[in-house]
Amino acid sequence: MSNKQKDSLFIKAAFSLPTERPPIWFMRQAGRFMKEYWEIKNKYSFLEMCKTPEIAADVTMLPVNLLGVDAAILFSDILVTAEAMGGDLSFTQGVGPRFANPVRLKQDVERLTTDVSQKLQYVPEAIKVIQQRLDGSIPLIGFAGAPFTVMSYLVEGGSSKDFKLTKLMIHNQPELAHQLLNKIADVTITYLNMQIEAGVNAVQLFDSWALALSWDDYREFAHQYNVRILAGLNRKDIPVISFCKGSSVFASMMAEAKPDVISVDWNADLLDIKKMLPKGIAVQGNLDPHILYADKKVIRERIVKLHERMKGENGFIFNLGHGIMPDIPFDHVKYAVDVIKNELTNA
Template identity: 80%
Template sequence: MPEYWEIKNKYTFLEMCKTPEIAADVTMLPVDLLGVDAAILFSDILVTAEAMGGDLSFEQGVGPRFSNPVRSHADADKLSVDCVDKLQYVAEAIKVIQQRLDGSIPLIGFAGAPFTILSYLVEGGSSKDFKRTKLLLNNEPELAHKILQKIADVTVDYLNMQIDAGVNALQLFDSWALALSWNDYRDFSHHYNKYILSKIRRTVPVISFCKGSSVFAPMMAEAHPDVISVDWNADLKNIKQALPEGIAVQGNLDPFVLYADKKVIKDKIHQLFERMRGEKGFIFNLGHGIMPDIPFDNVKFAIETVKEFRY
């Protein structure tokens, strides 16, 4: 959105996240310009890692960077778990956003899941192959579990803080779970996601997402989320019908469809709705995040197509 870049060009990314009024401004942009059915808190999954002691920066065209990666027991010992006070700016942003929304639509808060946060801390930033992270899991599993438990405890406090501040739903993002084998996902990801969902106050619905949910959904269900968000690699109806009663699904349009002609966008959305016709507990969404250069008009058209569809 040009309106987003007008703000982005004036501040660093972290300044935007840490200034409640600016975070609220950015949160409201898609609400006001796209007419979406829910607002999503403007923040970043890595704010918990920064609060724990990570020296976080964002480089244009590169992404997040930690100048002090965590790769030893000494590094892990330095990670703070009593750090939710450092994240109060998120609670303040939630309160400002809710004042602006005034009950019109729900606000979704979120946090990064422990494995995904671990991968950034260990790699020192983004990674294509997660080599250092996988070496840690294989060669030093005790150290990996030590770090993951610390992240999980912080995440529980952080999500409870968001609930207290007034979010209407929460989403746990495990963006890089697809890098893991089934057993490693079970031991180093699912175990901690399940712990988090068991410890937070379940007074609002909780959505569980991982890139790889088309594979891991049966295990994800064991953590008892209210919703499982599904990537675009699976048939959504098959996933839904294989899940326990009472767990909704969210998804699962391939975001790259939004680059296509509008006729294609409409056809793909209608195909998904027709496939899910008659299913209870279905939230239309993309199968992962949106790319920055997708035409704004195409996104707006997709949302209008969704709103116009009638079962």
């Protein structure tokens, strides 16, 4: 990593070093709340956007150019690994991701391949294009979906409200669940190391649906695989962020995997979480994304309040507790960035 990147606000905060203000980026920052995103999306399918390096770069750069965030995140999807393993993936407007061949039986798990590098070559190609465009201005974050979350989409055949089929598998057929999770974990290690080799400056592991699990099930069917993934990464100079919806519940266990940063949802007091974590683990979050619907006066008040709470703490990255919703007004998101960049100081 260049010295310029090591000196960036985002990388310094991720490694719990002092910064003059907290860095800011958003989960889903290159997305449907931007009219410029729709200008691209109306010409191509979602998977075409992910798989065409120039288009993925165009979308990745939108929040960099339009919002002025302190880090870019690769435009892709957590389910590209599942597709590369053999999932028949499609995205439908208003429905979301679907797998036409859900994984429910032993033979379904056995047909999934872990030899995915060639199928995912479009990702390192996109990273190289993005890094040329960023030209060292800010860091680029790569990412992958964590095994339990990816498994839930494969087993359910798409999004789910109750994860009934996934939970039936882990409870009635735990050996089969572990066979599936092991395969996904192997692929995830390969995939994140591909991204690191291609030039990302940080990576985030998204365990979006971990909150569906009880404490014991989280340890057995999510956490142990996340531990293995983080241990398998080529992490020199590359901060690793661990995110799950439910991180305010699982943060103490998540810390056992030794991430550099834990991204926290909006259900907890961020400073309490930070003080509970081992020294040297930074926190990211935990603004309620719904605040961005509110009046600008309220947005500013909440940002200032969170900053005051975290003031004097090294290792704090401003972000939301989850992703930006598609109908949040763009100018509210831009306003939030401007408040953080122009009004906050850690001095």
